[in-house]
Amino acid sequence: MSNAAQYSFVHRLRVRWSEVDAQQVVFNGHYLTYLDVAISEYWRVIGLPYPEGLQHVSGDLYMRANSLQYHAPARLDDWLDVGIRCDKVGNSSITIGWGIWAQGRLLVTGEAVYVFTDLATRQPVSVPQSLRDQISAHASERPVHQVRAGSWSEVGEAARAVRLAVFVGEQGIPESEEWDDDDAGAVHVVATNLAGLPLATGRLIYLGQAPGTAKVGRMAVLRSSRGVGLGQLMLESLIGEARQRQISMLALHAQVSAEGFYARLGFIPEGPMFDEVGIPHQRMVLSL
Template sequence: MTTEFSFHHHLRVRWSEVDAQKVVFNGHYLNYLDTAMSEYWRASGLPYPEGFGHLKGDVFARSNALQYHAPARFGDWLSIGVRCERIGTSSLVFVWEIRTSGRLLVTGETVYVFVSLATSRPAPVPESLRLQLDRQKQGAPVHELRSGDWASLAAPARTVRTAVFIEEQGIPESEEWDDDDAQAWHVVVGNLAGLPVATGRLITAGMPTGEAKIGRMAVLNGSRALGLGEQVLQALIDAARARGIQRITLHAQVSAQAFYQRAGFKPEGPEFDEVGIPHIVMTLRL
């Protein structure tokens, strides 16, 4: 088995995972793999479960084969390598390994079966899923960014904003949709199968000359920590610059203030409440 893996996930052994022999209990290694697989799907542009729901299917483990080479101990920093070895008609075969400080601990092979949600029976692996995994294996982008007006991007933008603002954050639907959408410039990021996962908008209408406002920035929970928010924000900044804008403002949720500061935005004024969530005004001069 080759040791070249297209994806790695890292985690530390916890005290509760060590048995009376003072090493990691053997059954925990499959838990480690399962944790790594959920991150693998995320990195492949298939956030679980939304990514598979969009494909109208799911994956179920059919078999696991493990070989133990050395024990892991409390506090060890584990590196879990995962690679899709081959894809059959309805099966996906993954090989994996776990190491600590370069020392090989466990190797394994896991077989999943793609199952139709409609029939609960094995079904052919969709071509779009094959494409996502192939692009991930090559280190190529697994997401695409689109920009345009509300008429062309309303549906995907609504999908993301509904999931993040209305369902996750509990913002009333009446507070989410406004007349600015129809006049704004929108950006949407989706996976290669067409699942929208991130969005944002740029408002210039009604703003003072040379100014614009960025808002409705959202990323699906399962697709965060992949840099997609940064992609959306940069695309909106570039759109503002192309329009000759000199100053961009936004109302940042306080929890996201550091995210905007990394992009050069500076806070202005005190915190304030907006739709029941602490916000702060931030600005960027172009």
């Protein structure tokens, strides 16, 4: 009998009242919804956030077939572990094996077949090598993201794409207020997937600062890639860049909604909250 440990990715969710039928068990059709939730998280975790990860390689995935076998019912408030693994990548198809457990009790097993299609023609085409690489890297527990550090001329195009999406598109900051002279002298870090899709960024301003000090700023992660550790990866990369430059004190202006994130990585608040581009901020510092 299969178990969750045989799957490369497991997503946990809880049975809600609306998913239970008159027999007081989960209605059978909801298991495909659980699969859909878990497969979206799987793509996100392996560096292919939907839909950007597929659009980057000019494609999309269409469901071709789905089969499932019921073993036991799930009930209200059960915690479900949905296991996902890629069993096969064919020419244009991707076969996903999946299963669901509640407290170790097997509920459902199944197989889903997706077809990779061209965005323009909506016709099946070969699965790109870059997509195969992401799946393979995750299955073999290798990194599915890569980090680059450099000047604005070296990595600015990728950093710009993320900042436009997050600060201008999502948060509504006027684009005229997003770009400043500090970009030219800062060191920037960018996280991409293995195909080069920009997912996160941040910058370190050290020129023109007091000796031994620097500022972290413009930390941003695409909405579709949040929750997989990219923010921490960016901040740790910037801290590493600071240490290489013998920086002993880092400061940043954290959006108040992200203050807890920076606190978990050792930054402490300093001074009162203040407004910056219409958003509440808190100055925070870290001694290196």
